[in-house]
Amino acid sequence: xxxxxxxxxxxxxxxxxxxxxxxxxxxxxxxxxxxxxxxxxxxxxxxxxxxxxxxxxxxxxxxxxxxxxxxxxxxxxxxxxxxxxxxxxxxxxxxxxxxxxxxxxxxxxxxxxxx
Amino acid sequence: xxxxxxxxxxxxxxxxxxxxxxxxxxxxxxxxxxxxxxxxxxxxxxxxxxxxxxxxxxxxxxxxxxxxxxxxxxxxxxxxxxxxxxxxxxxxxxxxxxxxxxxxxxxxx
Numbered sequence: 001x002x003x004x005x006x007x008x009x010x011x012x013x014x015x016x017x018x019x020x021x022x023x024x025x026x027x028x029x030x031x032x033x034x035x036x037x038x039x040x041x042x043x044x045x046x047x048x049x050x051x052x053x054x055x056x057x058x059x060x061x062x063x064x065x066x067x068x069x070x071x072x073x074x075x076x077x078x079x080x081x082x083x084x085x086x087x088x089x090x091x092x093x094x095x096x097x098x099x100x101x102x103x104x105x106x107x108x109x110x111x112x113x114x115x
Numbered sequence: 116x117x118x119x120x121x122x123x124x125x126x127x128x129x130x131x132x133x134x135x136x137x138x139x140x141x142x143x144x145x146x147x148x149x150x151x152x153x154x155x156x157x158x159x160x161x162x163x164x165x166x167x168x169x170x171x172x173x174x175x176x177x178x179x180x181x182x183x184x185x186x187x188x189x190x191x192x193x194x195x196x197x198x199x200x201x202x203x204x205x206x207x208x209x210x211x212x213x214x215x216x217x218x219x220x221x222x223x224x
Contacts, residue, residue, distance in 0.1 A: 034211055043202060043217045044158065049209065093157060095212070102146050102165070102206050106157040 006107035023094030030096035119215030137203035
């Protein structure tokens with residue numbers, strides 16, 4: 001199956017700093033990628049749709065100025081958590097799918113801890 | 116809005132059959148998917164129903180009834196490695212997924 005990678009796998013940062021998370025499709029091109037957040041023992045919550053070459057589409061309630069998304073190429077999307085606070089600590093996961101299909105491939109996730 | 120409800124926890128013994136239900140409220144969707152997620156890992160795709168009825172993929176089967184706004188995942192011949200969280204999800208034209216509340220399956224020896 002298709003492979004999606006994320007980097008870093010975990011990161012610890014101080015409150016007020018910014019953190020960038022990368023999501024790459026390794027063996028296919030993705031015009032669209034998705035970013036999710038998952039708190040412990042909870043479901044995945046869709047944050048935004050990352051669109052190659054255009055602005056991301058954010059879900060209701062997600063602050064676009066806090067979670068900056070850039071999709072500069074067909075294989076890379078980045079999520080930057082700006083001015084991070086402890087409540088931003090979570091598991092961030094990206095997904096993508098080759099072509100128009102129902103099956104999404106997920107990255108291994110990035111565990112963010114804000115101290 | 117859209118919502119998908121699942122039982123929070125299910126326990127079963129090795130070798131048994133277990134059914135995980137998913138009831139949803141949505142104005143429209145293309146299909147219902149099921150994903151498995153082991154603790155700390157990435158969700159992996161299990162099954163998909165675009166049409167009403169049963170889809171079988173090895174030990175896993177999934178069912179959808181649009182008239183009842185209901186679906187389920189059936190796991191047969193349970194193995195210890197099946198202990199994980201299972202999520203139903205609905206998808207539309209944009210391929211984005213809205214996930215259900217999730218079910219933690221514990222398989223006991």
